[in-house]
Amino acid sequence: FSGAGGGNDIQWCFSQVKGAVDDDVAEADIISTVEFNHSGELLATGDKGGRVVIFQQEQENKTQSHSRGEYNVYSTFQSHEPEFDYLKSLEIEEKINKIRWLPQKNAAQFLLSTNDKTIKLWKISERDKRPEGYNLKEEDGRYRDPTTVTTLRVPVFRPMDLMVEASPRRIFANAHTYHINSISINSDYETYLSADDLRINLWHLEITDRSFNIVDIKPANMEELTEVITAAEFHPNSCNTFVYSSSKGTIRLCDMRASALCDRHSKLFEEPEDPSNRSFFSEIISSISDVKFSHSGRYMMTRDYLSVKIWDLNMENRPVETYQVHEYLRSKLCSLYENDCIFDKFECCWNGSDRQVSFFSLIVMTGSYNNFFRMFDRNTKRDITLEASRENNKPRTVLKPRKVCASGKRKKDEISVDSLDFNKKILHTAWHPKENIIAVATTNNLYIFQDKMN
């Protein structure tokens, strides 16, 4: 790829892998979301068991110029617990669907994490000092008899082992009848939206008992329901603008200034169907699983089952670029429908946004099957397929590109479509905001790759 720096291709090397080694995957360990914070120093993962694990990047060792800081566990906490909806006799999964970091305002870090029904604001703070020398308390906390106190002293803070505490500061509950699929923090850093299958709500970060419904696509007669909301995101710069995608492959851009209930979109992005590719599964594979604005806000990227599309916000009738992620699956859609893989929700992400590294949103990354993930360079139009695997992965060894052989004679080192493991899917990936470091989640492992530094 051409990095913005000097036209060198990025060479990805294995850096670290987190998670259990054995093949037997515990259901609770399945990673369900991955997100870097705004500085890239912290990397959060959420899993099916409702836990959040935050990794922290080591401060760069100035003498060790050949690698960037490693990520180590910083904090682990149980964000959501399973609940039971007694009225419907159904469990509410504790699986963390999304994590979004707030920009840092003080010493503490804040993130929003959500399951199907409830969003929580977590404060992660460090404690590395504690007060000692109380007058009325012993060191172990026992109270002293005041009559034994003969002198007074001022308690002082003394260093202690670093303790990272996570505490829930806000719980935003009871606003979603359907399953929350997205949360997005507004550029005003005061409000955020949460989207479920049929509705989008607007919240203020300080107010938990009230949220405003800004999109409602629920039909009066539920039997007429043919389309659901699949993802939503605020514009990175315009605090009144957001988009939401649907299961029919459309994206709607809404302006909250237009009306309180944004049922009428300002723009509708939809590509006409290619008649030569029509099949029974056309609708299902057109369902958008993720939408992400570019850093400038001029473009947005959508992921459907087989492709990634880049849209110019000024052009509604078709995307400006389309990248095929795994077109070889098109002839296998019936099987994939049968085994439910066709409903897998792949996410996508842009390269980092730091202006020194890459001013423009140039590179797109998304996952596939067999623990493969793909990157597309918008400039060179080149793409690469890499694999997240513990085998053949030594630190600072450049990853070998992979190739899937769609049909015909399989070349050496190619993998045939029929050999792909559809249980090994990479749904969640994240790109460090400032450096060429990526986090790739397989089913229960988190891989960290970085640019080979010379």
Add this chain to the structure above:
Amino acid sequence: MLGKGGKRKFDEHEDGLEGKVVSPTDGPSKVSYTLQRQTIFNISLMKLYNHRPLTEPSLQKTVLINNMLRRIQEELKQEGSLRPVFVTASQPADPLSDNFREAQPAFSHLASQPLLPTDFVSTTPLESCLTPASLLEDDTFCTSPTVQHDGPTKPPPPALQPVKDSFSSALDEIEELCPAPTSAEAVAAEATADDSKDHPSESNIQKPEGFPESRAADSKLMDSLPGNFEITTSTGFLTDLTLDDILFADIDTSMYDFDPCTSATGAASKMAPVSADELLKTLAPYSSQPVTPNQPFKMDLTELDHIMEVLVGS
């Protein structure tokens, strides 16, 4: 998932079903298109009705599957191959042929079905409708109170008479279609023949038809899509099962025998007398609660037994 037996990832033999998009207008590939369409239809039904979630199933998935079913049914309808389907027990005295109902498991289009049983709605006992939990929802949109896999909700005993009428005439129809009902091959051969694409369509339709919709003319404070879009407790499920479901479920199975995808549903022999127990067993997958016969239900089963014997002539 569905058993074709053995490894399922990518089956070379699937080329008949996979592979290029087959347009319905291609001559020789029309059969494979029909076969593919039917397979997908069956798979879709299985997905909707065999799913026993502890948690609510994904609404997106349900909507997409429903859309698939609806599309296929539209296609079948346009091809003119839909035969008049069985009237539900809730529409007594309607001769079969007058009652063309789109076989959509989850939808019923009020506008297009003037015969929709708004008449029997008033007899719908509240306790056999959807969970009152929805009443607590802020939304006051009300839609049909149907339960999943619902039949029209009404006291079972009165259903017997009309059921018998519609059922026997329906049975006659089937027998017309399948001169050798006890021969799986005959059924299969007919079903897959080009000129009898009626059969797959019909058999496909029967199954959803077995779960006819009931609509509430009065407003109920619930919004629940029949069976699929709103998960209801299954406490009301059994009481909502009508004989239609039982009877049609049985017939369906027989029609599906040639189809590998539905062999999982249990290969009941065609038209062979089945005991009420067997029927119950076939229904068990559709209920997420153990079958607990209640009084009216028990009564139905004995009468059902009787009917079956009479009809099948054993």
